[in-house]
Amino acid sequence: MLEAKEIHAYYGLSHILFGVSLEVKKGEIVCVLGRNGAGKTTIMRSIMGLTPPRQGQVIFKGKDITRTPVHKIAQMGMGFVADNRRIFPDLTVEENLDIASRGGQQKGAWNKEKIFTLFPALKNITSRRGGYCSGGEQQMLAVARALMGNPDFLLLDEPTEGLAPLVVRELMEQIGRLREEGLSILMAEQNVRSALKLANRVYVIDRGEVRFQGTVEELEANEEISKKYLLV
DSSP: OOOEEEEEEETTTEEEEEEEEEEEEEEETEEEETTSSSHHHHHHHHHHTTTSSSSSEEEEEEOOTTOOOOHHHHHTTTTEEETTTTTTTTBBBBHHHHHHHOOOTTTOOOHHHHHHHHOOHHTTTTSGGGGGHHHHHHHHHHHHHHHHHOEEEEEETTTTOOOOOHHHHHHHHHHHHHHTOEEEEEEEEEHHHHHHHHSSSEEEEOOOOOOEEEEEHHHHHHHHHHHHHTTO
């Protein structure tokens, strides 16, 4: 579904990613783990085309999208939920969903009815402006808005950041349901415990480099990696 090959990314003159390679197979949830500033968000932005790599390749569904404009990547079936959510604060919940709607008439497609089945809390606040929603509601809305574009691949950047433990648990359950719906997901997270409950495979990032890749079981068995790169 997705493969990043030896990507190098920069912000201005600052070299942020150093030859990062990773892959996500169809139907997987793959988690990128690491501390703040490790390079997780830059990986997500590079894949989505927001911070295109200067070196390396991003392959999506067998096509090289390294220099492809963001809107065309979205049209190919990739959705993105940014770490700061980026909902429209002056629009209502329903308007936020409507503005992102694409392809909702097809059988099994994501539409508002299906969204409200996944996120029942949003059904009760459709007329509330996004800026007046709680942190948990805003995160659900951000994911829901991405789904309204009917992607088959989803990038989730720090979806649990700043959320209460109860909300985190509920959101992670809903993300797990997305895999059951057939979505492939690449998720960047600091919340290691929650991420490992969902992940098929993991990559550990530090200072812009992949320090570990493997299954959840392999990571849990490697105390050295956890202590060196994940513990705060």
